[in-house]
Amino acid sequence: SEYPNIMARFNVSPETVNCRCCPDAPRVPELGYRVCRQRRGITSRVVERLIEKRRQYKQRMKVAEAMSGPQSPDSAQNASSYSLRRASLKWLLVCCFGYTGYKNARFGKIEAHEAINALAREKLLVAKEMAESKGYRILHALVDSLYVTRQGATREDYERLAQEIERVTNLPLAIEAVYRYVVFLPSRQNAEIPVPNRFFAVAEDGELKVRGLECRRHDTPPIVVRMQQQVLKVLSEAHDFKSYCLKLEEARRILDRYLDRLADGSVDVEELIISKRLTRSPEAYQKDTATAIVARQLHRSGVKLRPGETIEYIITDAGSKFPDDRFRAFTLWEAWRGYDVRQYRQALLEAFKPFEHFAPLRTGLACPQASPTRTSHLTRPHRSLPWVTAID
Template identity: 40%
Template sequence: MDEITGWLLDLYEDGERGLALWFIAEDGRRLCLHQAFPLHFYAAGPAPRLREAWQWLGQRPDPPKLARESRRDLFQPQPIPVLAVEARHPAEQRALFAELERAFPDLTYYDADVQVQIRHAARYGSFSLAHCRVSVDAQLNVHAFQTLDSRWDLDPEPPPLTVLEINVPGESPLHENPVRFELRCGAWKRAYELVEGSAPAYWLKAALGRFDPDILITDYGDTWLLENLLARVKDPAAELPLSRDPARTIHTIREKTYFSYGQVVYRGQQVHLFGRIHIDRKNAMMWGDYGMEGILENARVTALPIQTAARVSPGSGISCMQMITALRGDILVPWHKQQVEQPRPLIDMIHADFGGLVYQPTVGLHRDVAALDFVSLYPAVMVRCNISPEKTALSLSDPPPDDPGLVPQTLAPLLKKRVLLKQRLPGLPAWDPRRKWYKARTSAHKWLLVVCFGYLGYKNARFGLIGSHEAVTAGGREALMRAKEAAEDAGFAILHLFVDALWVQRKDCTRPEDFQALQDEITRRTGLPIALDGVYRWVVFLPSRADSRIPVGNRYFGAFQDGAIKVRGLDARRRDTAPWVANTQMALIEYLARAPDADCLPDYLPGALALLRRALQRLNAGRVRPEDLLTAQRLSRPPEKYTTLSPSARAALQLRAAGKEPQAGQRIRLLYVYGKPGVWAWDRPEAFDARRIDLRVYRKLMLRAAADVFQPFGIRPEELAMLVEGDFVQPPLSAARAGRKIEALRGLESLPVVKEAVQWIEKSAV
């Protein structure tokens, strides 16, 4: 028997051999080990039906092991009798369960569809890139498995990973065929032309042979690149070895569209490898938010395979974490959710389900404002108040629970890990490489913790219950009210409350340390951690665009004392905003943020308006690239299902006419153009004439976005258009028209920029 110490890279089913485990040994070897892994699943129901199922299974040519056991269902007060079925290996278990379920659909099944990686994690404490010690025989069969670290380690020893990147510069293959690609591994880099024939595939094959990478990072690898390269190889003997496992090629998961949290979501096709990890940057769920470091951390804490963790939603990660907790506690994992919301009187629902607490903000410009955020409020409430489907929720005034439920057990170590990493960040210098690593990992934790609350009320959550969901919001409201009372007792004015945050102001408090006593008092009254998001030099709360008298809770922007900027609810934060509009709006805010304090802001308005004028001049002169004017709008349904065609639906019909099949949930890139149908689908194969761009539409979009920035300083949207119109209207102006313009600006004469505009209008008048 030999002992091998190393890191677990990949784990998957391997027929009758059980599991294949790919290891990165400490001596540098990459090894494929095999482990026998028998599995159990369970059936519950009336005793006569369980006896029939026993007899049916016993009559099979190769019957599985059967037993009668008592097991715990989380939603039952006492253990329930079940029929335990043992399969010798994962592949047999899946086929056996499918046949049994077809023969006995009236039984209730447990532990039937839990992924083998999750079962292995529950049994051995394993996870992706776990540091492990294994005992193997001469045939590399695993006889003992020991995990040497934990999912919750703050600074785990990193494995020596080799990463090969396949970069495809330029536009998406949907828009135009790429002409070159780049291979990069560490300091080594080569660029190649994507010529016809098999040469590009052989160039990649040579790189795979030279570096034998553990991780393959691609652009469009899922949806185009890898299948394109595989198709170029005609000789079976020269097959492209994307997977390390010689018996496997690739595993393809088809594209799909689904409905989630009020949105239609499209997920592109996936290409998974065996023994080697493939991540497509363009198809990974959260690559833009936390990159490779966050994906690896997500895989670590959820125990999902890295390739899966990169592509599934955070809700799937939380579900897997709950399954691990259940399996370790000998709790059955239902095949389907059994509990449904029971009918209730309307008045009960009104009393129970208020949602998060929101106090509408005081609209306008405010100076020296502190923003205080509870640290992961809803998860913290779930842990503090022991909110779990099988438990009665506590209040914030009760002592901490002695017997935590399944959900708090799952969330507590994740919440603690995130808080500890965030506490380390301020003490690290800007040059320390751990800053980027910690930020990415805490961002991965944030998304898991964000969805754990919604998952409690999700209709398909196996351990969800709407009553628990409502208890969380009740705890959140109570915590925010206690924080509000603490602030008011200390003499602070409350400018805004929003679910888990409050914005407070007091004349004598302008520095971060001035708010520490308030933080301590809030923590004392709630039992929950709260952090200072920052102190704004100035912050603006915006009203509704539809009615300026109505405040909106999540539309604001401001500049912190350290120069950082925070923007919420503006066009710059929307994914369907053209980059030119978004970037110009952010440039305006950044320019205003140069003001040393709120009193100096009027002095910066002329410069900001000049910046806006220059941006509009570039547009009018045709100096803005079409790519910077693209909007990406989500297609909520197939285009033929629209009664009134939206811009995205019109663009989707153009793509369909060109032989492409846009799917519901996809974002359709388009330009606004003159004439019917008013849009141009960017991914059409025809060449685009930039002279067709409808400049009026983009000018309107830009002025609407800029109005949000200038409105707090007394410039109304219609006035803003007049202030910048001089660059686009050729003089001379008629006396009547000049008079109307000057009249529209009446009341703003104190602004230097208005004086400038009036002088220009008077000079231009005939």
């Protein structure tokens, strides 16, 4: 995250924002707040040290990773321990930022929180303009990262861009990955608007990055997760639009096999389990949602459930008149109940849609040109540029 870096680099801390000693300090964009120039802020000093520690762990992690192998059995374990330490420091940093906006916190001050946000927006804007002035197109800009592309740009070009942005924003910036292609998916609310938190991308080395798809969610039945993972693996072999279309044909056959197995009843019931977290106690549910029905079933059979616990169930007959027949707690499920083929079929089809987002329809034999608005989401090569090397 970029916020802690802003706190460290720009001395933003509750006691440095609008201090009394520096009436002529430069103003924070948008807000006009001042930041102290004479004293180092306490949270700035704290996050600075945490950031530095994370950087050191990253180096050690890389060394350990490079050494790991049969000769050095401890290295892999060391690498994972450094990685965990980095992760816990990251959460401390996130809290340092978050708590500036919390009025009951000793080091909370909403103006500091606002100043950090304003600086982050400003820096992102500067980065965007810099990239555009060099002929890059911005695909997406998030809190702390940019997705940019330019026809024919090489890795070196992107490295240079990252350095220039680093120079003008005074914030560390690293290239996270260079992608062969990325597919930004539309928001669920509005099919016309692609969103940055639902996408899949394939890096140069074939590694997948997936966000917001069903296979990343904890409540998705394993059968859907596995189908998506297999399909993504096949699609990750594609290098351009044409090979993507060919791979998609292969992917459709994978989907078909899943649908066939579902229809002929040869799916293991474990593959169909849906997990949900209880947000309240079983009696407190008013409506007949799946969670409520299943929680009551378990409650009746003497299972003590508390909010926060996870329940597992199978969709048995979602259209039934009797709520109790619609879903069945997994532990109470008996074979004669079967499962709701239509519902699971629908779930599989729904989970396949992202892959067909801008590809030809199934009936098409050739690979027709996708509509211009759609092809624009598939760009190559394409890189993401998160702000920060030390924190990612």
